[in-house]
Amino acid sequence: MQGFNKYYPPDYDDAKHKSLNAYRGKHALGDRARKLDQGILITRFELPFNIWCGTCNAHIGMGVRYNAEKKKIGMYYSTPIFSFRCKCHLCSGWFEIQTDPQNTRYVVVSGARRKEEDWDPAENGGFAVIDTDSKTEPADPLAALEKTTDAQTHATKVQAPRLEQLEDLSAYYNDDPYTHSQRARKRFRAEKKVEQAREEADKSLKQKYGLPAELALERADDPVTAAEAREEWARGRAARAGENTSRKRKLALEAPVLPAPPPRRGASASKESAASSLRARILSNSARRTAAGAGGPDVLIPPSSRKGTGGNLAAGIALRKS
Ligand SMILES: [Zn+2]
Known part of the structure; x- marks a missing residue:
């Protein structure tokens, strides 16, 4: 048993014994270091996966802990490979499990069988990760293509000159940054001046016509926009003119009927007078019917116009419309 306390016996000599453990002839790790001369340290090892014991064929669950003999058995680059020998x-x-630094996992070496429960991408509709460094694996087709003569020719004939061009361009741009900056700032200033003038003009225009300040105005010097605006203006005017004409016609039709003017000479005059006399006759007919209180089935008379002064006129309009 190693010394757990700080009791120094009377015969203890610091110069001779160096430490309490040495005085008792024990290792600091105690009984766990009993096979240290074989390079074995006893550690507590927990099963990282489910296994079947190779001797008794029993299932041993993940997480069961053993006093395992830990031993360094090799190196993977600078990482040691350890083996753990456990007793079922x-x-x-006995069964032995080793670390596998290359694949960051544990492997069962002997005495047991691992229960395979790893996620298999290929089995679940995914793609397996292929180690391109491995010599035995099929080569990456793109990597193989890069090594062909065509690819090398392309690299020397096309890519290298292009890189040189880009380098030249970069050198040109970084040659005199002061001048470049000056030129750029000059251009920005000129553009800013134009922009400010335009903004001022827009603002004054909006104030003049009482337009909202947030209204965005189109640029007058844009030919496409100008043409569109002109077109829309013409369309609007045409619509307005049509509306005016129809309104005038309606007003003319709604106007009270005047006695027919004396007939004038000429075909047009006679036609006009005939039309107006016909209208007068229709109006008088409908008025008579309204007065009798028997609206014909072909005449639509609004109920409001049956009584009142405007009844006759409304009846006339309804008749004409139908
Ligand atoms: Zn067993």
Whole structure:
């Protein structure tokens, strides 16, 4: 048993014994270091996966802990590879598990069988990760293509000159940054001046016509926009003119009927007078019917116009419309 306390016996000599453990002839790690001369340290090892014991064939669950003999058995680059020898708690048969630094996992070396429960991408509709460094694996087709003569020719004939061009361009741009900056700032200033003038003009225009300040105005010097605006203006005017004409016609039709003017000479005059006399006749007919209180089935008379002064006129309009 190693010394857990700080009791120094009377015969303890610091110069001779160096430490309490040495005085007692024990290692600091105690009984766990009993096989240290073989390079074995006893550690507590927890099963990283489910296994079947190779001796008794019993299932041993992940997480079961053993006093394992830990031993360094090799190196993967600068990472040591350890092996853990454990004794099955059911049958006392030995099994050995090693670390695998290359694939960051544990492998069962002997005495047991691992229960495979890893996620398999290929099995679940995904793609397996292929180690391109491995010599035995099929080569990456793109990597193989890069090594062909065509690819090398392309690299020397096309890519290298292009890179040189880009380098030249970069050198040109970085040659005299002061001048470039000056030129750029000059251009920005000129553009800013134009922009400010335009903004001022827009503002004054909006104030003049009482337009909202947030209204965005189109640029007058844009030919496309100008043409569009002109077109829309013409369309609007045409619509307005049509509306005016129809309104005038309606007003003319709604106007009270005047006695027919004396007939004039000429075909047009006679036609006009005939039309107006016809209208007068229709109006008088409908007025008579309204007065009798028997609206014909072909005449639509609004109920409001049956009584009142405007009844006759409304009846006339309804008749003409139908
Ligand atoms: Zn066993």
